Amino acid sequence: MNSSDTVKINSRLTKRRHFKRNTAPALAMAGPVTFWMLFFVLLPLLYVIFISFMSRDLYGGIAFEFTTENYTNMLKPVYLNVIWQSIKLAFFTTLICLLIGYPFAYYIARKPSKVAAKLLMLIMIPFWTNSLVRLYSLGLLAAPKGFINIVLQKLGLISEPLQMLHTNGIVVVGLLISMLPFAVLPLYASIEKLDKSYLEASSDLGARPAVTFWKVTVPLTLPGIVASIILVFIPSLGMYYVPETLGGGKIMLIGNLIRNQFLVTRNWPFGASLSILLILITLFMLWFYTRVARLDELEVF
């Protein structure tokens, strides 16, 4: 055996060892997910991007002719208005969830951990049922001949049934029960970590509770606040079914618009371009998050 052979065998051995030690475990662990992401996320996404540049044929199929019209179409006031309405609704949902979720999370976080776990559980339990079922049951409760009205009438508090269903008020309640846990959980995670000694120090140094809250608590829990803003805002953008089921259906948001393009008008290319827009808004939000709070501190649970 000459030396070059030895080197060859050695290098082969090293390669094999390298494969066994590094490549094989990596393949086994990350392989399935990579495969999944490639074939079920990346490829379909590329196809969506592709058809968003195609045009609609006479009978609602995809004509393979390049056009940018689907994107320029979006700039028409009518579609801009839909996008604006969706953003507005998502914004208000986020705001309300934050206003209600923050005190609630704060309250839980200040409880002993056993009680806190139970309280968090209470937030999670409604989520074991389907969200549509929850919304429909809310609708039934609030109907003119529903449970709430009947009870109030029997108690003699009202003579005529209250008009609750199909109002803006109940839409807000619906949005709230759909999104609140997404706001509370990240908030809880960051408030819970908040070191109490900072608050004591602040009050020792003479700060009033309100000042302590704004100058100490809020900045320290900012990652949780931003995380909950993102977790509520992004799904809210597409949540057209809450206003549709509870608000009386007279509504057009990005979600309905995309659905209409695919099913009713059969203008798949335009629907695809609107989906891309939603993805871009999401990416923008994530970019915004990395500016405000560092991404590796994305505190969800």
Next chain:
Amino acid sequence: MKTMKKSLLFLLIAVMVFSLSACGGAAEEEATPGELNVYMWSEYMSESVVQGFEEEFNIKVNFSYMNSSEEATAKLTSGGGDQYDLVMPCDADMTALINGGHLAEMNLDNIPNFANLGEAYKYREFDPENKYAMPYLMNYVYVIYNPETCPIEITKYQDLFSPELKGQISSITGIRNLFPIALVALGYDPNSSVESEIAEAYEWLKGYMANVKVLSSDDTEQAIVSGECSVALVFDGQAGRAFEAVPGLKVADLSDPIQLGVDELVIPANAKNKENAELFLNYLLDAEVMAENLIANPYTCPNVEAIKLTEDSYKLNPAINIPQHMKDNYFLQLDVGEAATVYDEYWTMLLSEQ
């Protein structure tokens, strides 16, 4: 030693794989010789009728259910038709489906009961040789009202525009359900593709929307049943449910043409069991079978021979037994071609301004 372990493992896996495929094979052999896969609305076909077919022809019928007829159309156009042998889109989409080449031709020689259909439902405009679409059941869209609470008399669509009905109407939704009503009210073709007419219809619908309290196609009748609204624009099936709950409700006697929608049964171009599909179609068109089907599904039916065999409970059903002049004065939803995107834009504008 190691290699032996490996080869044993390999063998084990091989045995498992083969036994798995053996399982599959055995199951297939046990299955009935025939199979039929149907994609349609749920609760729209009597189980007894389906059982009768399965027993008579020894064919297993598997149902999958859709949420809207648009989903049926989307399944066919996106190439998912090969999973099914019969699909139920609505007549409005037929032109697009036929011209897009998504449907298989039927052999009418295999469907002799075709003769039982009323003349108006054979050889229709979109399918002059009747090769592609077989009408199953139909629905009218009309107005029902509560005589005790409705402030005005409704005889034409224009009355729905009246300010006295503010917040009083529960309405079905959908681009091609509401625009035709506005177009008819304005005296235009309900399937117009002229942009200026669509724009006028949009203005009309803005006024209509001010009167609409609930806009939904799922349970439109709920709002008039609960007393929240006094008028409802509904499908006749929904009207039937409303009459059951509140017997005092009435159908408005309209002089304007009303919309007729037909649920069609079609065979996808790449269907696997085309013969079974034709057998099933022929069976469904049998007068006695369809009459039985109408007991549990009291909807308007194009099968005139079957209607002759129905009981009074069907014939006198207030949702079906509407004035004859209304039944005769109907319009269909037709393909509007490129105007579809124009409709979509005005519809989006209409709803985003609410």
